[in-house]
Amino acid sequence: MTDGWNVSAKAWIASMGETGDFSRGLVLDTPMMERVSKAQPKAVLDLGGGEGRFCRRLAPHVDHVVGIDPTEGLIAHAKSLGDADYVIAGAEDLPFADHSFDMVVSYLSLIDIPNIPKALSEAHRVLRPNGLLLIANLNPWTTASQSKGTPVKNPDGTTTLTMDRYLDAFPSWAEWSGIRIQNWHRPLSFYMQSLLENGFQLTHFDEPKASGGARAESYNRAPYLHIMEWQKRCSMPHSPPKQFWTRSICRLIQRVLWRKALAPGFTPMCLQLAFRRGSCIFVAPMVLTGGDLKAI
Numbered sequence: 001m002t003d004g005w006n007v008s009a010k011a012w013i014a015s016m017g018e019t020g021d022f023s024r025g026l027v028l029d030t031p032m033m034e035r036v037s038k039a040q041p042k043a044v045l046d047l048g049g050g051e052g053r054f055c056r057r058l059a060p061h062v063d064h065v066v067g068i069d070p071t072e073g074l075i076a077h078a079k080s081l082g083d084a085d086y087v088i089a090g091a092e093d094l095p096f097a098d099h100s101f102d103m104v105v106s107y108l109s110l111i112d113i114p115n116i117p118k119a120l121s122e123a124h125r126v127l128r129p130n131g132l133l134l135i136a137n138l139n140p141w142t143t144a145s146q147s148k149g150t151p152v153k154n155p156d157g158t159t160t161l162t163m164d165r166y167l168d169a170f171p172s173w174a175e176w177s178g179i180r181i182q183n184w185h186r187p188l189s190f191y192m193q194s195l196l197e198n199g200f201q202l203t204h205f206d207e208p209k210a211s212g213g214a215r216a217e218s219y220n221r222a223p224y225l226h227i228m229e230w231q232k233r234c235s236m237p238h239s240p241p242k243q244f245w246t247r248s249i250c251r252l253i254q255r256v257l258w259r260k261a262l263a264p265g266f267t268p269m270c271l272q273l274a275f276r277r278g279s280c281i282f283v284a285p286m287v288l289t290g291g292d293l294k295a296i
């Protein structure tokens with residue numbers, strides 16, 4: 001965390017209000033709430049929940065909502081409005097037991113979190129098996145333009161953004177409406193690979209359209225936000241694959257059959273094939289012929 005967020009807390013609270021800015025109020029809030037309604041979680045953790053606006057939106061629909069954020073000024077404001085529990089903490093070191101939540105939300109906070117692999121491993125830990133990680137994020141081609149200075153306004157009213165170092169990961173300062181904060185550019189591959197490596201499986205992806213007004217029309221021509229939903233996989237990627245167990249059981253059966261000299265030519269492959277087809281009809285002729293089906 002940099003000082004930027006602490007110094008900018010007041011201006012941030014004023015700029016959000018209860019309806020949020022354009023990205024939140026007119027693009028993300030509705031589809032994010034739709035994902036929550038679909039999953040019907042009982043306990044939700046909002047990572048980098050800031051001043052608590054989205055936690056307050058969640059509260060009427062979810063039994064237990066917790067917002068964490070390292071910025072004291074934002075958490076103090078969230079606590080003063082209530083509706084949820086708020087804790088000062090960074091996403092990289094969550095003060096919660098394993099399997100505490102049905103859903104973890106990161107609403108435009110990934111670009112502010114310095115250590116993404118650590119934060120994702122923590123999100124995975126506190127989620128119950130099959131729990132969901134719901135993410136709203138800025139498209140990386142937008143964050144790759146941030147360090148290039150102000151967008152250029154063209155005579156025809158359009159805006160030109162200059163992008164550079166897309167494949168690198170680097171921090172840059174952003175400044176608007178009295179807010180000055182440092183956040184991170186990372187390429188899309190960095191986020192996707194970190195999520196996969198931390199045991200998540202993609203279950204939903206969307207680039208929601210903005211609704212209403214000229215600004216929405218302009219946004220829809222060059223959108224810069226996306227939503228992803230990832231599920232905590234039950235088995236970790238390092239656990240042996242299903243085939244391992246099937247093969248071991250087949251080997252054991254073959255050894256017993258071999259000892260009894262019932263089917264000398266009967267290989268584990270034959271048995272696995274029979275298992276896969278899900279039919280004992282295959283097994284009987286194979287056992288009888290010692291795996292040589294041409295014999296019958």
Ligand SMILES: C[S@@+](CC[C@H](N)C(=O)[O-])C[C@H]1O[C@@H](n2cnc3c(N)ncnc32)[C@H](O)[C@@H]1O
Pocket residue numbers: 001005016047048049050051053054068069070071074089090091092106107108109112113114
């Ligand atoms: C752009 S704001 C988003 C706030 C809120 N989720 C929303 O959508 O309005 C990013 C938030 O990330 C928080 N943040 C910064 N470093 C963080 C970290 N290491 N872990 C979690 N949150 C962090 C900031 O304090 C800030 O509240």
